[in-house]
Amino acid sequence: MPSIGWWIGFLIASGMLGIGVIVVYILLTRGQGIFGLSHPYGWAFDITNFVFWIGIGHAGTLISAILFLLRQRWRTSINRSAEAMTIFAVMTALIFPLLHTGRQWVAYWLVPLPNDRLLWVNFRSPLLWDVFAVSTYFTISLLFWYTGLVPDFASMRDKAKNFLRKKIYGALSLGWTGSMRDWTHYEKAYLLFAGMSTALVLSVHTVVSYDFATSIIPGWHTTIFPPYFVAGAIFSGFAMVVTLLVFMRTAFKLEHYITIRHMELMNKIILLTGMLVGYAYLTEFFIAWYSENPFERYVFMNRLTGPFSWAFYIMFFCNVAVPQIFWFKKARTSIPIMFVVSILVNIGMWFERFNIIVSSLHRDFLPTNWDNFVPTIYDFGWTIGAFGLFLTLFLLFVRVFPTVSIAEIKHTLPKPADSSKEGVHG
Amino acid sequence: MAKHPALIGVYSDPDVLLEAADGARQKGWKHLDAYTPYPIHGLDKALGIGHSWVPWVTLAMGLGGALGGFTLEYWVHVIEWPMNVGGKPLNSWPAFFPVMFESGVLIGGISTFIAMWAACKLPTSKPVIHDERFTDDKFGLLIPLDGVSPADAEAYLKSSGAEEVKHV
Numbered sequence: 132m133p134s135i136g137w138w139i140g141f142l143i144a145s146g147m148l149g150i151g152v153i154v155v156y157i158l159l160t161r162g163q164g165i166f167g168l169s170h171p172y173g174w175a176f177d178i179t180n181f182v183f184w185i186g187i188g189h190a191g192t193l194i195s196a197i198l199f200l201l202r203q204r205w206r207t208s209i210n211r212s213a214e215a216m217t218i219f220a221v222m223t224a225l226i227f228p229l230l231h232t233g234r235q236w237v238a239y240w241l242v243p244l245p246n247d248r249l250l251w252v253n254f255r256s257p258l259l260w261d262v263f264a265v266s267t268y269f270t271i272s273l274l275f276w277y278t279g280l281v282p283d284f285a286s287m288r289d290k291a292k293n294f295l296r297k298k299i300y301g302a303l304s305l306g307w308t309g310s311m312r313d314w315t316h317y318e319k320a321y322l323l324f325a326g327m328s329t330a331l332v333l334s335v336h337t338v339v340s341y342d343f344a345t346s347i348i349p350g351w352h353t354t355i356f357p358p359y360f361v362a363g364a365i366f367s368g369f370a371m372v373v374t375l376l377v378f379m380r381t382a383f384k385l386e387h388y389i390t391i392r393h394m395e396l397m398n399k400i401i402l403l404t405g406m407l408v409g410y411a412y413l414t415e416f417f418i419a420w421y422s423e424n425p426f427e428r429y430v431f432m433n434r435l436t437g438p439f440s441w442a443f444y445i446m447f448f449c450n451v452a453v454p455q456i457f458w459f460k461k462a463r464t465s466i467p468i469m470f471v472v473s474i475l476v477n478i479g480m481w482f483e484r485f486n487i488i489v490s491s492l493h494r495d496f497l498p499t500n501w502d503n504f505v506p507t508i509y510d511f512g513w514t515i516g517a518f519g520l521f522l523t524l525f526l527l528f529v530r531v532f533p534t535v536s537i538a539e540i541k542h543t544l545p546k547p548a549d550s551s552k553e554g555v556h557g
Numbered sequence: 558m559a560k561h562p563a564l565i566g567v568y569s570d571p572d573v574l575l576e577a578a579d580g581a582r583q584k585g586w587k588h589l590d591a592y593t594p595y596p597i598h599g600l601d602k603a604l605g606i607g608h609s610w611v612p613w614v615t616l617a618m619g620l621g622g623a624l625g626g627f628t629l630e631y632w633v634h635v636i637e638w639p640m641n642v643g644g645k646p647l648n649s650w651p652a653f654f655p656v657m658f659e660s661g662v663l664i665g666g667i668s669t670f671i672a673m674w675a676a677c678k679l680p681t682s683k684p685v686i687h688d689e690r691f692t693d694d695k696f697g698l699l700i701p702l703d704g705v706s707p708a709d710a711e712a713y714l715k716s717s718g719a720e721e722v723k724h725v
Contacts, residue, residue: 255652263659271666289689306684311591313677319609320673
């Protein structure tokens with residue numbers, strides 16, 4: 132049952148969402164000029180937030196799909212909330228490019244539809260690849276999540292005492308009875324979804340990185356971007372899972388299901404991906420120096436010493452230095468430490484995207500164009516609003532849906548039938 | 558299965574159910590089914606259930622989706638609206654690959670979802686729920702009574718360790 136903490140959290144989250152709604156209203160009535168965007172930085176907070184939120188979603192898919200394929204049983208306690216996080220993060224992410232287009236009411240032009248003027252979308256553009264990648268990712272994640280929920284809905288339907296609940300969960304469970312004949316199809320489909328999601332988790336952020344990597348802007352035109360973006364996405368996503376689970380396990384007394392061991396394993400992944408990201412930063416600097424390209428070299432010197440160097444140092448400290456504390460078991464298993472680290476990692480990863488976008492754009496090839504980006508209150512407002520939307524949806528989810536996969540947890544409880552046989556379930 | 562009269566045995570232990578299912582199949586009884594809160598591996602074989610055909614749908618529709626994506630791109634950029642960009646070939650297939658891949662996964666995934674529920678004959682608004690504990694902590698073995706005498710089936714279920722036997 133929701134505690135007072137849930138209500139406080141919900142009020143704060145919906146308040147933040149309210150700020151976002153006001154900003155969106157002003158944006159729709161007044162136009163794009165309310166943001167601090169200008170020449171040469173046509174992208175700033177909007178794309179930073181888009182890439183950030185898409186990245187957050189990745190840990191959910193990684194936990195639910197890749198760990199499922201790798202037969203990691205520890206995922207069962209956390210996969211449901213991680214998948215929910217994916218759905219809500221991708222929904223939040225989608226708002227940014229849609230609102231950033233300027234004329235939001237014609238956003239459907241992004242879809243390849245025949246039209247009167249015989250104009251088509253440009254399939255060679257990475258921005259269109261994004262439309263396909265993100266919408267596929269969202270659809271498949273949603274189907275995967277819902278498929279996982281059906282047996283749990285059936286369980287809740289059969290346990291419900293209240294008539295209305297029985298009807299609602301009955302409808303959501305689609306009439307699932309737990310027949311072994313159905314389970315055979317279900318399990319195959321679930322495995323296929325896991326396979327498809329795994330391919331997507333690697334492809335989506337790769338495609339997002341193409342938005343930058345296929346351009347000729349120094350600091351973006353880099354072949355390391357696809358793996359670097361994927362590692363960063365998993366890094367920030369896991370940090371967000373840790374942040375949310377720290378709250379959830381105490382608020383809903385799930386300490387027996389989401390144990391310190393689960394948290395520790397996630398912290399190990401944060402440590403690993405943090406080092407991958409740190410390696411990518413250093414590689415970028417090395418290549419800038421090694422390429423002897425003066426523009427590339429300048430951009431990286433500008434990141435270290437220019438007007439946005441503070442963003443670089445925040446990023447480097449939070450993403451590379453802070454996770455190193457997880458070398459110590461005491462830190463990996465301490466709830467307060469992991470909570471602080473996970474928050475700092477998320478701050479660092481937000482600044483990583485900001486750093487890539489703004490520090491590369493604000494000084495382009497022509498020095499007369501150079502200018503400094505100054506965010507307006509509306510830039511901050513819709514960033515706060517995005518966090519509000521995500522947290523509101525997540526809090527509603529933990530209130531009405533089974534936050535721990537009931538069917539899968541039963542499978543890992545003592546004396547599973549298949550302990551000696553070939554097992555597929557995580 | 559539920560349209561015909563059947564007997565259902567209720568078990569608490571999945572291992573016992575697995576053995577009971579195996580024994581029933583060896584007796585030559587057909588159309589057996591089991592109800593479990595989570596999938597039990599090896600139970601499909603024990604009951605004589607064949608492989609699922611869902612993966613074939615995924616494969617066919619996934620490939621179809623990818624081919625469809627490529628066809629759309631080719632038609633748009635080569636036939637319907639050819640544009641020379643920087644002297645690059647009209648059929649610049651490497652640039653078409655991301656959309657091709659995503660269309661394949663999208664169509665494959667949606668078809669898998671539809672095929673899975675079609676295979677389970679779901680959704681239905683009137684599911685036949687033999688026992689509400691089967692989605693919680695009990696396991697059921699269903700023996701349809703076509704060609705099997707109720708007395709035989711009942712005796713078998715009791716001897717195999719069923720805690721209770723119900724007529725459904």
